[in-house]
Amino acid sequence: MKLMNHSRRHCLLGGVAAALLPWRAGAQDTAYPSRPLRFVVGFAPGGPADGVTRLFASRLQAQLGQTVNVENVPGAGSTLGIARLSKMTADGYTIGFAHTASLSIGPSLYKNVGYDPLKSLTPVARLCEYVNVLAVRADSQWRSLSDLLAAARAQPGALSYGSAGIGSTNHLSGELLAAKAGVKLTHVPYRGTALAVNDLMGGALQFVFDAPNSAGPLAAAGKIRLLATTGRTRHKLYPDLPSIAETVPDYEFRGWMGVVAPSGLPPALQQRLTRELELAAAAPDTAERLAALGLDVAFGEPHELARVIAAELALWGPLIRSLNLTVQ
Known part of the structure; x- marks a missing residue:
């Protein structure tokens, strides 16, 4: 910053x-x-x-x-x-x-x-x-948010994402995405985001929403891949990372x-x-x-x-x- x-x-x-x-x-x-x-x-x-x-x-x-x-x-x-x-x-x-x-x-x-x-x-x-960032496994087939949403439309409910629990901001970031993009996603609550990220890397989840300061180092280490941020515009820490709103108009979580x-x-x-x-x-x-x-x-x-x-x-x-x- x-x-x-x-x-x-x-x-x-x-x-x-x-x-x-x-x-x-x-x-x-x-x-x-x-x-x-x-x-x-x-x-x-x-x-x-x-x-x-x-x-x-x-x-x-x-x-x-x-x-x-x-x-x-x-x-x-x-x-x-x-x-x-x-x-x-x-x-x-x-x-x-x-x-x-x-x-x-x-x-x-x-x-x-x-x-x-x-x-x-x-x-x-x-x-x-x-803001939160949307992350997938480092070896995920999805290279962009558009790829992920296309998969979600092709198989409603098949894509699961984890969060820190029901009503957490990373849970509702996902529910807002589902509502705005018109797709069905499956939410899996955990007792903390770190547990969800572990399962993401292990292959039990397809994506998560996480905080930039915790997801950033994992992405830099090649353990996960960041697809987008939840702000209306790009975040200054990630100028090359698109915002979700660039793909799903009117989406914003801040x-x-x-x-x-x-x-x-x-x-x-x-x-x-x-x-x-x-x-x-x-x-x-x-x-x-x-x-x-x-x-x-x-x-x-x-x-x-x-x-x-x-x-x-x-x-x-x-x-x-x-x-x-x-x-x-």
């Missing part, structure tokens, strides 16, 4: 810092923050979500001058953490990690998640985005990660936290650290995050219901 040049970065940091001056100057009046913050993440320690949370928690801690404690609340595709967050006090001292699974997919997939993604939370910022707070967060505190997260996202090594997790910096204001959540609920909700997918 390319970093912005020095002068541009300097201007961005300077602009964000200038936007924070009224808060810095009025610190004695606002007295915020005057105690530690909690940062709730709905995943177990380790993995990209936890890594992103801890990266931004450390940034906020340095910028705010207060401890930011990460609280892991794993379970139910990260919806348990969001459910707990939604019932906490909206005083600026508790924020939470939000992402495609918990706010765009989970509310349609899980029964009684305990929150409304548009009403129970205050959007604070989008931090980053990610996941996101961000920060939310309980509903009712005062606008002044929302703005403060948004500006602090923007400053953290613009820090010199943030892009490299996110790239190592397969993520791209994509900072977004609260209204942008709210728009993305609403749009994705409209996309994934009908698809999940049409497939009769539910997880207890």
Whole structure:
């Protein structure tokens, strides 16, 4: 991932810092923050979500001058953490990690998640985005997505793909492909994408969707072959790899990660936290650290995050219901 040049970065940091001056100057009046913050993440320690949370928690801690404690609340595709967050006090001292699974997919997939993604939370910022890549065995007969889809049309249901589980983003990447391309594919859920990739290489599956940072090294080692990315346009890490949309118009999967707070967060505190997260996202090594997790910096204001959540609920909700997918 390319970093912005020095002068541009300097201007961005300077602009964000200038936007924070009224808060810095009025610190004695606002007295915020005057105690530690909690940062709730709905995943177990380790993995990209936890890594992103801890990266931004450390940034906020340095910028705010207060401890930011990460609280892991794993379970139910990260919806348990969001459910707990939604019932906490909206005083600026508790924020939470939000992402495609918990706010765009989970509310349609899980029964009684305990929150409304548009009403129970205050959007604070989008931090980053990610795409998946479609991979086949290195010796696969399919050299392109068109080849794979032709085989799927010739033998409906014969092609199987693996995922990290029902409702995971790599599962729904496949279901969206089937819906948009008008083909029948067979989904095989696993307890983690790594197990699915192992079975792909062993010949038990025909393809998988995986994250670029884990699939890329396997492709470079000649163990799998990448056919396409799930973004609407080509990814900058893979300029020679076509997007699925080049073959299947209107296809796009691009996941996101961000920060939310309980509903009712005062606008002044929302703005403060948004500006602090923007400053953290613009820090010199943030892009490299996110790239190592397969993520791209994509900072977004609260209204942008709210728009993305609403749009994705409209996309994934009908698809999940049409497939009769539910997880207890």
